[in-house]
Every structure is written in structure tokens, then in C-alpha cells.
Amino acid sequence: MQNRFKALTLSYKSAPIAVREAVALNEIASRNLLAKISEFTDATDVLVLSTCNRTEVYYTSEADLSQPLIKLIAMERGFMATKNIAPYFTSITNAKEAVQHLFYVALGLESLVVGDMQILNQVKKAYQWTADANMAGPFLHRLLHTIFSANKQVFNQTSFFDGAASVSYAAVELVEELTKNIENPRVLMIGVGEIGANVCDNFQKSSINNIIIANRTYHKALELAKNTGATAVYWENVQAEIKLADVIISSVPGDCFYISKVDIAPLQAPKFFVDLSMPRSIDPALTELEGVTVHNIDNIKNRATEALEIRLAAIPAVKQIIADNMEEFATWTKELAMSPALQQFKSRLEEIRQQEVNRYLKKLGDSEKEMVEAITRNILNKIVKLPALELKAACMRGESEALLEGLSALFNLDQQEA
Helix, strand or coil, X not given: CCCCEEEXXXXXXXXCHXXXXXXXCCHHXXXXXXXXXXXXCCCEEXXXXXXXXXXXXXXXXXXXXXXXXXHHHHHHCCCCCCCCCHHHCEEEXXXXXHHHHHHHHHCCCCCXXXXXXXXXXXXXXXXXXXXXXXXXXXXXXXXXXXXXXXXXXXXXXXXCCCCXXXXXXXXXXXXXXXXXXXXXXXXXXXXXXXXXXXXXXXXXXXXXXXXXEECCCHHHHHHHHHHHCCEEECHHHHXXXXXXXXXXXXCCCCXXXXXXXXXXXXXCCCEEEXXXXXXXXXXXXXXXXXXXXXXXXXXXXXXXXXXXXXXHHXXXXXXXXXXXXXXXXXXXXXXXXXXXXXXXXXXXXXXXXXXXXXXXXXXXXXXXXXXXXXXXXXXXHHHHHHHHHHHHHHHHHCCHHHHHHHHHHHHCCCCCXX
């Protein structure tokens, strides 16, 4: 395991929603943070992951960069003082623990709703941003593809992703509970990103069918409405639609759109607001209005108990798949560490081969020269093969460091980190 890999994490488990929205990063902010990390630190293999439930930075460095990274996150979010957010971050400096944490996050073990598959798509987007910024080396590339492979194994071999258990499904269940005494409730869905689209998809399995969709880009709202049996409205009408709806669900980040008490009062009660966005886009002060309630991402509870029980029962199998993949990945990282020494060893032998061959080539014809070159190269490759195989076996036993030191001493190679 590359022993310099680390993670800085803040999640719903330790941080209230007000803190999470203070450090939440959209795509532009995540890309900007990657650029800042590249400019101001020595970190490599950097992955910035920010969702409604967590903000995390994974990186490789000799030093613990927690404090500089927290400062850079604060700068990107437009403030300098970090004393109000720093205590909520956790630094994972043990490489194996950092790798395991990323596995657990990406596969949904750390999700608010266990097994929520949306997180993997968010990890893939974060990986794309890292690749675009040229901040992913062989270690991170291999790690993420190992995680993606493990996810397929979990999907194919366990029931961990079975059933309708997700934040989007939980939101639909909440709306059903809130409107059980309202005839034909009118539901306004604001925003058609991944969460908004999933909510609309899940409403197709519900008895609630009066769904209105509003989005800044009308054709996206119209396309989703056609696919889900809903009705699309123009963004210019969103304030009027808020007053008409019984339930308003928002998945638009609060730095792009905000429903405030001042803007929409007075309202006809009862009125229910469900905020699925980060930062929040619905003013909690709306609850001061008579008959109005506001639910956010933290108090949406999933009532799909059967699906959750199935998923919880599958967790030991999921953890075993992760452990197996981590072991395979650890072996690869050891082989990666020994690769430079093997290449130096081969280069050193190639120097010797060329020196000796050049002493005699002048006396040989063209066909003889080709034959000598071929024979000596084959000999060299066979000589290299044996220590390479032994080093690989030593990696499996966790004994590669001593062999690398011996090889380096024998052939005067540069010392490499094992």
C-alpha cells in the first residue's frame, strides 16, 4: 500500500447541515480547489469529492496537509477564518484506512441511506475532474478502477443494492406521508439534476401523480416531464407555482436559487417544503409561517425498512469483497514500488551487454551482428526474469524490501522506496 495516501473528510456523521453547506463545493469550485491544491501544495493523486452529505479530499503527500487544505476550501467558499469548520474535519493519515474509507464511501456503506447508488456517480465525476486537471497518477487511477470493479462485484454477487432505498425514494415516501390527508396533492419539483430526476422517476411508483417540474432550462424540464408523466412549467412561473403547490421539493443549490420567507409570504397552509439541495435553497425560517413545515436532507428518514434490512444483511459480504480488492490493490502497489528498481537493474545489465557486444561487432558481418544482438538480448531477458518473479513472490509475502536492498547493493542501483 502506498504509505503516503491520506484523506480529509467531513460528513453528516460529524457535521451539522449548516457546516456542510458552508464547505459544499459544486463542479466549478471543486475544479478550482484542485487547481489551488496543485499550486500551493506538493500533493499528488488528488480527488475532491463534495456531495450534500460530505466534503472530502483524498491525496498523496509525505506531510499531513489537513490545515492547508481546510484553508484552501475556506478560500474557495469565500471566507478566511476556519475555526468554525476545522473541528468537524477528520484527517486519515494511515494509507490503508484512507483507501478503505474511499471504498466504503464509493460503494455506499457511508451513505445517509445505506447502499444509495448515487454516490458512485459522484465519485466518477470527481475522478473525471481530477483526470482533466492531470492530478491523477498511476496509484489513483488503479485505485478508482479497482473500486469500480468492486462495485460491479457487489452488484452482481450481493443484495446490497436491491430494493428502493435512496434519498430520492425517501423523499417520495415523505411526501406520501405529509399529504395522506390531501386529495390529489400538487407537488412542485424544482431542479432536474440527478436527484430531481430520480425523485420524479420514483413518483411514477407512487399514487401521487400531480407533479409539476420547473427548471431554468425549460427543454430539460419538458423532457423529464414527458418521461415521467409530469407537467413542465417555465422558470419564470416558479414563484406562482410555489404558491399553488401543496408540496415544494427543491434540488437546486442555494447559491443558485433560494426560497426565502420574505419572497413568498403569505402562503396558503398547509404547505410542505422538502429541501434536497446543498447548500440549502429553502429558508428554515419558513417554519415561522403558520401551517408551513420545512424538511431538509438530514431529517428525511427512509421508511423502506424491508429494502434497508436486505441491504444491512448484505454488509458483511460487501466488506469481504472490499477486503479482497484491497488486498489485490496492496499487492499491485508493492509491485509498483519495485518496478523502478527492476527497470534500473535491466538498464544496468543492458549497459554491460552493449559494452561487451560492441567490442566484437566490428569484426562481424551484418547477419552475424543481428544474431549476436538477438542472442544476447534473449539471455538478458531470461536473467532479469528470475529476480522479477522472485520479487513478485516476495511482494506477496511482504518481504520485497530486503530483496530490493540486496539487488541495489549488488548492482549499485539508486535506492527506491519499497
